Amino acid sequence: MADREARATWHGDLFKGSGTVSATSSGLFTEAPVTWASRTERADGHTSPEELMAAAQAACFCMAFSNELSSRGNEPARLDVEATCTFEGGKVTTMVLQVSADVPGADDPAITEALSAAEQSCPVTNALRNNVDIVVTRKT
Amino acid sequence: MADREARATWHGDLFKGSGTVSATSSGLFTEAPVTWASRTERADGHTSPEELMAAAQAACFCMAFSNELSSRGNEPARLDVEATCTFEGGKVTTMVLQVSADVPGADDPAITEALSAAEQSCPVTNALRNNVDIVVTRKT
Numbered sequence: 001m002a003d004r005e006a007r008a009t010w011h012g013d014l015f016k017g018s019g020t021v022s023a024t025s026s027g028l029f030t031e032a033p034v035t036w037a038s039r040t041e042r043a044d045g046h047t048s049p050e051e052l053m054a055a056a057q058a059a060c061f062c063m064a065f066s067n068e069l070s071s072r073g074n075e076p077a078r079l080d081v082e083a084t085c086t087f088e089g090g091k092v093t094t095m096v097l098q099v100s101a102d103v104p105g106a107d108d109p110a111i112t113e114a115l116s117a118a119e120q121s122c123p124v125t126n127a128l129r130n131n132v133d134i135v136v137t138r139k140t
Numbered sequence: 141m142a143d144r145e146a147r148a149t150w151h152g153d154l155f156k157g158s159g160t161v162s163a164t165s166s167g168l169f170t171e172a173p174v175t176w177a178s179r180t181e182r183a184d185g186h187t188s189p190e191e192l193m194a195a196a197q198a199a200c201f202c203m204a205f206s207n208e209l210s211s212r213g214n215e216p217a218r219l220d221v222e223a224t225c226t227f228e229g230g231k232v233t234t235m236v237l238q239v240s241a242d243v244p245g246a247d248d249p250a251i252t253e254a255l256s257a258a259e260q261s262c263p264v265t266n267a268l269r270n271n272v273d274i275v276v277t278r279k280t
Contacts, residue, residue, distance in 0.1 A: 001228040002180050004188055006195035010202035010219040013210035019219075021199040026187040028172055034199050040142050047166040049203075049264050051144035052196035058148035059161040059174050060189035070153035079150040079159075088141040092267040124189050127232040131267050 008034070021047065040087065050092060054083040057095055057124045061136075064122035065099065068114040074106040080139075095125075095132050100139040112138070148174070161187065180227065190232060194223035197235055197264045201276075204262035205239065208254040214246035220279075235265075235272050240279040252278070 009031075010019035020031035029047075038046035058081040069076050079101050086094040101111050119125060119136050128134060149171075150159035160171035169187075178186035198221040209216050219241050226234040241251050259265060259276050268274060 001226060002183075002188070002190065003224050003226050004183065004191035004194055005222065005224050006191055006198050007220065007222045008195070008198035008202045009221075010206050011217065012206070013215050014203055014207040017206055017216075019199065019202050021195050023187055023191050023195050024222075025183045025191045025194075026185055028187045028191075029168055029195075032166075032168055034203075036203060039203070043142075043144065043165045045166055047163055047168045047199075048142070048144050049196040049200035050142065051146055051163050051165045051168075052192045052199070053264065053267070054144055054165075055146035055148070055161050055163050055169075056189040056192035056196065058146050059159065059187075059192070062148045062150035062159050063154055063174075063176060063179070063189075066150050066152070066157055067154040075153050076157075077151065080147065081149075082145065082147045082164075084143050084145050086141060086143050087263065090261075090263060092263050121230075123227065123230060123232050124193065127193070127268055127271050129271055131269055131271070 050085040050087045053092065054085040054095070057085070057097065058083040060124035061097055061099070061118060061122050065101070065115060065118040068117040068121065069103055069106065069111070072110060072114055074103050074110055074114065076101055076103045078102040092132050094135065095128060096135045098137050098139050190225040190227045193232065194225040194235070197225070197237065198223040200264035201237055201239070201258060201262050205241070205255060205258040208257040208261065209243055209246065209251070212250060212254055214243050214250055214254065216241055216243045218242040232272050234275065235268060236275045238277050238279050
């Protein structure tokens with residue numbers, strides 16, 4: 001079991017106020033600014049909940065896909081996952097994953113099978129299932 | 141509508157391999173290292189999907205809570221949210237939020253009512269609902 005922690009602070013109302021977010025377990029970022037405008041309009045160099053969810057999803061999907069390939073005897077040389085998370089109408093609506101894989105010795109059906117299995121086993125995908133539309137596509 | 145992007149890369153199998161994760165919309169972090177060991181054992185200065193989800197949740201909950209307070213006429217001076225995300229048995233099992241609020245002029249029941257409303261309206265909470273146990277507590 002592993003616990004990981006982060007914290008956020010906010011001053012003022014939603015639209016004119018502003019806040020910060022910190023990754024406290026790792027210290028990767030400290031008091032990164034967040035605002036409603038930079039979440040919903042131009043990012044303007046600021047992170048947002050959707051960007052952080054996309055990062056969580058991309059990292060987790062890499063691990064799940066690596067494991068599904070390796071457990072079938074196909075250790076990947078390199079996997080790339082680009083995640084796009086959409087916020088619309090006050091909801092996190094969609095997570096689109098574009099995946100590419102360099103897997104020496106594996107044929108296309110073997111990669112596709114492992115990709116489908118990862119879509120089912122990925123912990124972050126499962127945390128979002130039925131609430132967020134998840135679309136996994138393979139870049140070739 | 142706002143799209144936010146991140147990407148991750150992985151080399152090798154799950155247990156001996158390693159990867160990186162980047163927040164590409166903001167550039168907040170680039171090629172931050174991730175491993176299975178630092179996700180599930182000691183963080184060792186590395187981020188993980190659960191830490192990034194905790195950060196997304198903390199920032200989003202601040203915004204939702206600010207909005208629920210302000211829409212009831214109680215603009216917050218300061219809100220703090222500490223989020224702890226637990227990974228256990230290959231699942232994201234729990235998100236615990238400890239919330240504190242400095243809201244000039246608001247009495248306790250008003251703050252508690254807005255907190256309950258935020259638990260229902262927060263977009264990240266809703267993205268995880270029914271898949272991850274979400275526990276919101278007020279620090280006083």
